[in-house]
Amino acid sequence: RYEPLLSEKNSHEVSVNTPLPDDLTRDSLELPDLSEPELARHYTRLSQMNYGIETGPFPLGSCTMKYNPKFAEDVAAIPDAGVHPDRKDRTLQGVLGVYGTLQEHLAKIGGMDAVTLQPPAGAAGELTGVLIAQAYHEGDDRTEIIIPDSAHGTNFASAAMAGFDVVELPSGEDGRVDLDALEAAISEDTALLMLTNPNTLGLFERDIVEISEMVHDVGGLLYYDGANLNALLGRARPGDMGFDIMHYNVHKTFATPHGGGGPGAGPVGVREDLTEYLPTPHIRGSDDGYERYEPAETIGKIHGFGGNWLVLLRAAAYIRRLGDEGLLDASAKSVLNANYLADQVDLEIPFGPFHHEFVASADDQDAADAAKRMLDYGVHPPTTKWPEIVDEALMTEPTEVENKRTLDQLAAAFNAVASEDDETLEAAPQRTAAQRIDQVGAARSPRLSWQALDKE
Amino acid sequence: RYEPLLSEKNSHEVSVNTPLPDDLTRDSLELPDLSEPELARHYTRLSQMNYGIETGPFPLGSCTMKYNPKFAEDVAAIPDAGVHPDRKDRTLQGVLGVYGTLQEHLAKIGGMDAVTLQPPAGAAGELTGVLIAQAYHEGDDRTEIIIPDSAHGTNFASAAMAGFDVVELPSGEDGRVDLDALEAAISEDTALLMLTNPNTLGLFERDIVEISEMVHDVGGLLYYDGANLNALLGRARPGDMGFDIMHYNVHKTFATPHGGGGPGAGPVGVREDLTEYLPTPHIRGSDDGYERYEPAETIGKIHGFGGNWLVLLRAAAYIRRLGDEGLLDASAKSVLNANYLADQVDLEIPFGPFHHEFVASADDQDAADAAKRMLDYGVHPPTTKWPEIVDEALMTEPTEVENKRTLDQLAAAFNAVASEDDETLEAAPQRTAAQRIDQVGAARSPRLSWQALDKE
């Protein structure tokens, strides 16, 4: 299967003539020029070369690829949702009402006291949290953020973007936070400890209360990375564990579509005494309905406007659809599915008991090659080679949306690949739209536009 | 590729308990029972085993498979379109307004004086026209309808459904109506002559004025089958040629989607003195806006309500989008495309000059086998083995929506297949979701439900 570039189909250079003086305008513009039927086929064919959650299982560990309910798309398409943010509050009660309610719902789910919806993605949520911690510590000389070695890469990057030094915390032998290592790392310089719980191995940090006390004892704050929140819905809340700040990944936990990489949304919850640091504007109820206001000690802006509204709207609809019982069931079934799948897979899984995800080891196979070979069995492979604490890691999260038959099919793919030789794996995939792609070559001589291809 | 039946995935029998007495209700109901994610995958995968107009060219002669503009789907989804027909006229001015305007537009396009939108498909339009002719002739003893041998099968069936005898008219050597044959067939028994123009060979009936006079001289009426109207848009009108009654296939000419077989819509136009025979209700303007009324000599009902409203609405939007210049361009490009494609195809095309479609001969190949082999080249084949006036006919209508590149690709497929041996053709298709399907066996022992499969 091959679809030419738009520019290869028909490109057209038009002269630019406007009422502006010539020196302010370009002479011409050259872009693809195709009719609607041609475009419809172009993008339809391209879509057919792409794997989505309705194509088959998508067990990417740490990514929580859930089915995205169709009705949420209809909710996002309600004409009244398409408004400009610079309206006066009183003319915007619909949008602000959704914000207000979603803030409340997320606060309840996370055990937090206030939630901002402004961060447009999880990493932006992390930066928001880090900036809140920075503002909270203002005047103190706290320069360090502690992050476990198994944490998501964004934690490190977000800490660095705010100017902090990152202190990496080695995992304990059981895959969890090693309290001794934490003791050694922690100090009066500690601004924040960032944790995922369950962690990226799917393990619950059993010592979370002790960890929380240790961090708080030195005056630091505790941050919860919400990437794995799906495992805990309705069963445990970061706020109850001592976390002071957390972000939610609504495109993971609350079934808003990943959209090929985005948009997502990364709301941030805080405990009560951090509320005044939230980004501006924050939304609150008032006598006249909902209103936007600037929190007294706000960290300022994290997004030019109010964040990824249409993503938040989908999440709001999803949460209302599920309610308490649905959320509780989501965590139950996501953990059941992970445990069932793990049971069916003939690979070593060094750490447990895991929850919504597990990390198997491809053992003497290359995990990335094994993943490519899984493509030939018609399924999406797990996340590979990470976290590094497991050799040749296959980090697997089926989520609650898969049924037993699909999990069996996935297990069969895992097991079939496990018994194959390296040569077969290295030659994979064979049954996909494209065969193995040369990623090293792509990076060595980058060609990032059709203009670059034309130059060749 | 294979997707199990819904019933094979999960079936569930539920007990039926209602407030009704038991003897009025069934005991249980057994149907497939699947969750939304499972259903989304089921139908998505099934869709992936289906070829649509956005998949590639669809040059089915006589079917006019055009690209269906996306905006028309949005128009059909306007909430105000979803209303009940039993409202009072004054509360229904939106729907009636669209009806009124579309009636006018179609009348102009066909050169007719009045148009009913009630018939839900072309064949229903034919039946409507035949019934109008019957009503017009009431009291006369006209029992015959004359139909050329090359006409669509529905013409024959519609005539028969209304109780007429069908007189088949052999085509002349040039593929058009043979005036001598017509003279022989025509009589005082003739109620109606049904013609397609251009006919199914794509040929314009040059003698149409003379034909019209012959029919009218014996007191008969002339009916225009609108299947090929796309060739004439803005260039010639059935009403101007002497046709008294015609139907329009909006799912062909006016780019409403074929929907895997339907729904379509088959509005019928008539000359002024037949207006009072139109189905009831008809729509007309009045001082208070649009109103529904019963024409004085109405043939009654042809659809339980007002026809396929949402199809008509799409057609109304399409016609307004194109306007005069677009309609004129559609016929221009559809005829250009047919002629260009024919020029590129290395097959004999016995009749011409053709317009929007041509009928090539597969010569010593089996046309149906040749078509199956074309599937392997990634295109949809033409209509095969019809009309029978051409040996091993390949009836080809690219429509105006194909570009030169696609036509070249189609021609390449025609030509490649033409050079292949029978064995290859009989083994085709090989590159499709399913291989050659045993249609004879399917008809010999019909299994028309999963219940029938279960019984095996």
Place this chain on the structure above:
Amino acid sequence: MGTHDTGSPYAPHTPSERNAMLDAVGVEQEADLFDIPADVRFDGELGISARSEQQVRAEMREVLGENDDLVEFLGRGHYDHYVPSLVDHLADRQEFLTSYTQYQPEIAQGFLQVLFEYQSMLVELSGLGVANCSLYDAATALGEAATLASRVRETSGARVLIPEQLRAGKQGVLENYADGADLTVETYPMADGAVDTAALSDTIGDDVVMVYAESPTVRGVIENSLNEIGSLADSHDALFCLGSDPVALSVLEKPAAVGADVVIGEAATLGLGTAYGMGLGMFATREDFLRQVPGRLVGASEDESGRRTYTLTLQTREQHIRRERATSNICTNQAWVALRAAIHAASLGPEGLVETATDCIERTTAVAEQVDDVAGVTAPVHERHHFREFVARTDHSADTLESELADAGFGVHAIDDNLLQICVTETNESAVDEFVDTLQEVTQ
């Protein structure tokens, strides 16, 4: 826009492409390709001005906005049920929406399988052996049932019996189908909204080809004598055709069990919602009438590799092959609406379907009681079980009430001088209280 802005926006030809093609066929311009005699050429203007996509959408929104905002309590053969979002999103995939009739089954397995599943659902609901994959609507399905009856009945006869309370449009279509088959349509009496079986017994004879009854009826009454009607028909070698719909059939006694030979009805109660009467003709019948069935049938088969596949089958019944001896003239049908109905049914599942139907019984009883509580209004008029709708009698002119209710934002049927008909489903139930209050006001 741009290069494609003149002429049809859906014709992709660039100027240079067009010129190359004109050159190839050896003409100067497209007009030279037309073989139309001068005397029938049209050189005038149609007078329809082209508009942008944005303009047409805005205009259509505006025109349709001329419909009054009514909460409709309307039924009588066309119903509104909530259609899950899934249906729209899946049915709108172009592979389904823009495909053609499945004459090349090897690249149409997806649609064929959906239609096969649709047929199977109807087989379960009707209890009959075979269902086709759609007719236009309930009315044309009734017409086709009558012509099928005239073909399959062993003894001669010409009468088709239908209930006196029937949607006029249904009767009208039936009469047009019956005429061509030399059948006559006669009505039989009803008593308190259901079939008067004694009267039917008096009317029926060996010259009756088919007896038609409905459950629920056009007035929403659940017929309680179906067994008796079936026996009566059977004893005169007449076919028994039952009109119903898939939602009702999910709880009502299986038509096959009461002797129905044909089941027709409006299957767009699933998948479509109100659409100004646009429908989906359900058609199921006994297996022994298989070769007389009108419309398309999808059957299971195998491909060369031996795998199960699906294909249109028994096409020799159809007009494109049998022409004037076809079982019907139907060609284009309602396939995509059937696909929507199938997805909707699958989305509900058996429990959801039964629950929806049970609600149609319980809710209707409850609302009739509320309406009955309005002074001067009696409901339901018929002492019967009801489904979705019921008739109410008032002291006032029904036409006037209908008008006044419309002014207040509610749609009801005025079916007789003093009779209103009211239909309630999950899509309008939230407005019932307000409606009843308004009814109270306008009947004071």
Place this chain on the structure above:
Amino acid sequence: MGTHDTGSPYAPHTPSERNAMLDAVGVEQEADLFDIPADVRFDGELGISARSEQQVRAEMREVLGENDDLVEFLGRGHYDHYVPSLVDHLADRQEFLTSYTQYQPEIAQGFLQVLFEYQSMLVELSGLGVANCSLYDAATALGEAATLASRVRETSGARVLIPEQLRAGKQGVLENYADGADLTVETYPMADGAVDTAALSDTIGDDVVMVYAESPTVRGVIENSLNEIGSLADSHDALFCLGSDPVALSVLEKPAAVGADVVIGEAATLGLGTAYGMGLGMFATREDFLRQVPGRLVGASEDESGRRTYTLTLQTREQHIRRERATSNICTNQAWVALRAAIHAASLGPEGLVETATDCIERTTAVAEQVDDVAGVTAPVHERHHFREFVARTDHSADTLESELADAGFGVHAIDDNLLQICVTETNESAVDEFVDTLQEVTQ
């Protein structure tokens, strides 16, 4: 519905399946699989009640209906352009909408190619060598530009210069990004709505890392000194970052030609329409900064069969590999919005895009004249060329006028005591006459 009605409707487990799975893993119930210490277990209720799909849709329509019906003449960084139907229908295909980041390129060629095409369009529009495949919005893109500048600039320095007239949210985000990189943000003066180049010249120094300017500005002014600003920046080894958008760039002089090193802006002017500020951060820069670009990049490659393919590339810049030494923390981006923008741009084509932009110039001039005709109102305030929007001065309190116009159904910006800002595109132009009449009334 049915079996799946308890718990999440999107968890497909039937009771028997669930039991089989529990058996396989050897527990009685799911709760037994959780390894959560009792003291942090949550046994309470969240208090969110489950609703049916129909209920949620109705509720959301109702809640959103609380927004007043306004015709918005609002811009200032967030714009409404007509989005062709094609965009929605194609972008909603699940293969695009529900896919993940393209870490397995072999089954993600479709999305990768669209992103590659998106990057290419931005390369044409900006004239710069490389564009990434999205950031969150214009504000975060500006922040990323500043940190890129601090990384690539050869001499040390800490000042970032921005115009005094700038959307506050943009400045706010920039400041948060700048802080962490030890940069300080300072404003430079503007004169009559455009850059005061003399003042800028006075302010700039060798400690300036980056100069930011916009065209069109937040007030809709087309900047006429871009060349000069570019030279000024260049002469101090500062990067010149230009803010614009794809529609404007289709007619304005190529940023590369006026010395821009980075182009940022709001690319959701294509493909999205108003969405309460949700956006699409455009980011293009010079090829020599390639390895310092934030966010994802799609590159062309070949597969084993030698065919051209696409893949995410240069990922060693990114956080998931480089962690705290990454060029940015961005991971989830706005890929699907970029896909929408790409389809929209392709749908317009070069002529359509230029036409849309030209309309944004001509229409704005015409509407400003209409507004200027209102007694007591002067427009445009700045004697400049405008794009989409302009500022008007009145004798009245702008806040009061904004409020009165809102009551009359129109949204405008009150940007200062006596200044209103008005934005017009093809989506609100049909309401201009009515708006001007209303403006006349409220200013009388």
